[in-house]
Amino acid sequence: MTAQTPALTEDSTSRFARIREGDLDLTIHFNDAGQGEETVVMLHGSGPGASGWANFSRNVGPFVDAGYRVILMDCPGWSKSDPILCTGSRSELNARALRGLLDALDLDRIHIVGNSMGGHSAVAFALANPTRVGRLVLMGGGTGGVSLFQPMPLEGIKLLQGVYRDPTLENLKKMLNVFMFDASKLTDELIRERLDNMLARREHLDNFVKSLAANPRQFPDISPRLGEIAAPTLVIWGRDDRFVPLDVGLRLLWGLQDAQLHVFNRCGHWAQWEHADAFNRMVIQFLAAGS
Numbered sequence: 001m002t003a004q005t006p007a008l009t010e011d012s013t014s015r016f017a018r019i020r021e022g023d024l025d026l027t028i029h030f031n032d033a034g035q036g037e038e039t040v041v042m043l044h045g046s047g048p049g050a051s052g053w054a055n056f057s058r059n060v061g062p063f064v065d066a067g068y069r070v071i072l073m074d075c076p077g078w079s080k081s082d083p084i085l086c087t088g089s090r091s092e093l094n095a096r097a098l099r100g101l102l103d104a105l106d107l108d109r110i111h112i113v114g115n116s117m118g119g120h121s122a123v124a125f126a127l128a129n130p131t132r133v134g135r136l137v138l139m140g141g142g143t144g145g146v147s148l149f150q151p152m153p154l155e156g157i158k159l160l161q162g163v164y165r166d167p168t169l170e171n172l173k174k175m176l177n178v179f180m181f182d183a184s185k186l187t188d189e190l191i192r193e194r195l196d197n198m199l200a201r202r203e204h205l206d207n208f209v210k211s212l213a214a215n216p217r218q219f220p221d222i223s224p225r226l227g228e229i230a231a232p233t234l235v236i237w238g239r240d241d242r243f244v245p246l247d248v249g250l251r252l253l254w255g256l257q258d259a260q261l262h263v264f265n266r267c268g269h270w271a272q273w274e275h276a277d278a279f280n281r282m283v284i285q286f287l288a289a290g291s
């Protein structure tokens with residue numbers, strides 16, 4: 001009898017690792033798919049109920065088919081990873097957790113695709129571990145800091161914080177409604193999954209609120225250090241992003257040593273989901289261009 005390759009589902013790719021990185025001693029959940037020689041780590045955003053699988057379910061399969069091993073790390077304080085209170089930089093905390101996970105998996109060098117908070121964390125990782133990063137893809141995030149054109153925080157972030165403080169279906173729908181350019185793409189199934197995810201771990205929601213009270217700047221502005229990053233970087237943004245403004249993408253383009261920017265029109269904060277086919281083609285081509 002020949003062994004069958006299991007279908008790519010959240011369950012079939014779900015794994016746990018114990019990481020020890022400085023004073024961090026945590027169980028981290030991740031999804032591990034594909035067996036390519038090169039590894040792409042995907043880092044999710046900071047919304048309530050977010051996870052690697054929730055953010056990247058439309059991307060894992062095409063990247064595995066293109067020959068990559070794909071790791072989706074659930075950041076500390078999200079999904080099935082351990083809870084944590086973060087009173088310093090969340091970007092640096094996630095970067096340290098990622099280094100611990102890579103060491104546990106014996107992975108030396110990786111590419112990173114980061115969504116929003118995941119983009120901030122990818123930049124923090126690249127600053128602390130320059131030799132371990134091949135290429136970077138940053139969507140709707142990469143550094144905190146102000147917008148030149150819009151009052152901050154944007155309405156999406158205010159709604160996101162509202163869901164953490166009062167995690168009701170009504171508040172979740174209000175947040176998801178501004179997530180995408182075309183809110184009619186929101187299915188009942190997607191809303192239900194997000195609600196179940198966020199209510200499954202109430203301590204994650206409470207910790208997020210307490211962390212924000214202890215340090216409102218969870219994602220510091222690291223623009224002055226962007227020039228230290230030599231990794232080729234593809235910055236991707238939605239023209240209609242109502243969470244993190246497009247001019248943050250311009251700041252990344254300006255500061256990084258080797259960057260290009262692609263802007264989708266008719267696109268909100270989730271380019272990898274709303275424009276999944278074009279996103280997958282573009283990022284796979286960018287990664288294949290070299291390391």
Ligand SMILES: O=C(O)CCC(=O)/C=C/C=C(\O)C(=O)O
Pocket residue numbers: 044045046047048050051055115116117118141144157219243244
């Ligand atoms: O505050 C910031 O700059 C980051 C906000 C952020 O990460 C929001 C992300 C939301 C999602 O991607 C999600 O909930 O899936």
